Amino acid sequence: MGTTGQASALSYRYEIPDVHEIDVYESHHGYEGLKKALEMDPKDIIEAVKESGLRGRGGAGFPTGLKWSFVAQDTGKPIYIVCNADEGEPGTFKDRPLMELDPHQLIEGMIVAGIALNAIAGYIYLRGEYAHSGRRLAKAIRQAYDKGYLGADVMGSGKRYDLTLHRAAGAYICGEETALLDSLEGRRGQPRLRPPFPATAGLWGCPSTVNNVESIAAVPFILRHGVDWWRQWGTEKSPGTKLVCISGEVKNPGNYEVALGTPISELVEMAGGMLDGRELKFFCPGGSSTPLLPADAADTPYTFEDIQEAGSLLGTGALMVYSDQTSVVSVVRRFTEFYEHESCGKCTPCREGGYWLSQIYQRIDTGSGRMEDLDLLEDLCDNIFGRAFCALADGMVSPIVASLKYFRDEYVEHIRQGRSPYGVEPRRDIATVTFTNAGGYEPAPPAAPQEEFDTEPTSEPAGQA
Numbered sequence: 001m002g003t004t005g006q007a008s009a010l011s012y013r014y015e016i017p018d019v020h021e022i023d024v025y026e027s028h029h030g031y032e033g034l035k036k037a038l039e040m041d042p043k044d045i046i047e048a049v050k051e052s053g054l055r056g057r058g059g060a061g062f063p064t065g066l067k068w069s070f071v072a073q074d075t076g077k078p079i080y081i082v083c084n085a086d087e088g089e090p091g092t093f094k095d096r097p098l099m100e101l102d103p104h105q106l107i108e109g110m111i112v113a114g115i116a117l118n119a120i121a122g123y124i125y126l127r128g129e130y131a132h133s134g135r136r137l138a139k140a141i142r143q144a145y146d147k148g149y150l151g152a153d154v155m156g157s158g159k160r161y162d163l164t165l166h167r168a169a170g171a172y173i174c175g176e177e178t179a180l181l182d183s184l185e186g187r188r189g190q191p192r193l194r195p196p197f198p199a200t201a202g203l204w205g206c207p208s209t210v211n212n213v214e215s216i217a218a219v220p221f222i223l224r225h226g227v228d229w230w231r232q233w234g235t236e237k238s239p240g241t242k243l244v245c246i247s248g249e250v251k252n253p254g255n256y257e258v259a260l261g262t263p264i265s266e267l268v269e270m271a272g273g274m275l276d277g278r279e280l281k282f283f284c285p286g287g288s289s290t291p292l293l294p295a296d297a298a299d300t301p302y303t304f305e306d307i308q309e310a311g312s313l314l315g316t317g318a319l320m321v322y323s324d325q326t327s328v329v330s331v332v333r334r335f336t337e338f339y340e341h342e343s344c345g346k347c348t349p350c351r352e353g354g355y356w357l358s359q360i361y362q363r364i365d366t367g368s369g370r371m372e373d374l375d376l377l378e379d380l381c382d383n384i385f386g387r388a389f390c391a392l393a394d395g396m397v398s399p400i401v402a403s404l405k406y407f408r409d410e411y412v413e414h415i416r417q418g419r420s421p422y423g424v425e426p427r428r429d430i431a432t433v434t435f436t437n438a439g440g441y442e443p444a445p446p447a448a449p450q451e452e453f454d455t456e457p458t459s460e461p462a463g464q465a
């Protein structure tokens, strides 16, 4: 296990004034990861990402380097890089500051991914509501073309790589990678049947990869500083740092960059602790589609493997915290209504099941619940989980099943009293702009300095992690 607590890697430039402007970005080691990538054999870039152990930050935690190695080369078809910037999972707001404050970091990552996979073009599929991110990215892309980082001859390498920003219309399902591809192609955003997977038949039937903003943005850092630097944080199976969005009943909700492996209770303390007079009751470790866990699981280290062992998922890194004054029934009802609304309707278990689940929650929450509704909920969830076309349906039932497992007594009391035994509504004012990291302008070097660090300008203030 590496160091735990706050870290400063992907977010280290956030507080540098005007770092969204290319000149400022360049003066803080911007595009150095790309320079390094252009000196490497594309296969070695993929190998470095594999060795770093970087796991996808979009929800499933699939190893990024392995995913890239699956992209079919030499098929005669063009290869595309697609960045998933749809960020629709409730409680998730980590990609937005990255794109607003440091957009060149993502653009650099997209170009590096393009070089690694011999791609001809990349697309950033941006959540429709993220207007400011859109403005910042559009300007940054223009600047990158003007400076020769994009276009017909990337940094004089003779390689062509184009980048397009696609503003989406705003549908949660379009974050699912194959629905995203359909939407990008101009069709209704609904998931595709797999196989074939995007690595062989993705965008316009061509080999592609779809990766989350944070996954892509991490790659230039890894190339510039080396695999050991990345592995100074986290565990063997979950190395590196993570941008965590902490929301709910804590004093300082917001974004925190942390070392993977930091205990969840420490993350809650980092966010100022629980609101006065409240105690932790339950939390969703990785967004509303991950099974919620009770307070006694709060010492779980924040890693993919430990959270899985505890019965949930790290998901998108959205830690949603709830207190002893909050009704678990009301919270899960709101989640369920969200998923019912966002179901794309392609398959019956999700389309019809979501509607039924919402109806049952509505009657329990408003005083018309029946004791047999609890078995009915479980039975419905059992018939939906693993039987729908995509993971939206699994995400819809996961918090329901977990809440019945840990808080069945509360459901019974809620039905018996005809209302929640708790008076407080869940907190809804989630801060999306605050950001905190370990501080400092430059991530700390690994114990044995690597070659790359020898070339760093000495004027750069040293930070700490």
Ligand SMILES: Cc1cc2nc3c(=O)[nH]c(=O)nc-3n(C[C@H](O)[C@H](O)[C@H](O)COP(=O)(O)O)c2cc1C
Binding pocket: 055, 056, 057, 058, 059, 060, 061, 062, 064, 067, 084, 085, 086, 087, 088, 089, 172, 173, 174, 175, 176, 177, 178, 210, 211, 212, 213, 215, 216, 390, 391, 392
């Ligand atoms: C309903 C649904 C919504 C999703 N929304 C997002 C999203 O907004 N952003 C994202 O990166 N991944 C999202 N995903 C996961 C993507 O399908 C895909 O796994 C991810 O973009 C892969 O990137 P990664 O390998 O870097 O994690 C969603 C998945 C599902 C089932």
Ligand code: SF4
Binding pocket: 173, 191, 342, 343, 344, 345, 346, 347, 348, 350, 351, 388, 389, 390, 391, 392, 393
């Ligand atoms: S599970 Fe839901 S969102 Fe996914 S394809 Fe089926 S209906 Fe659409």
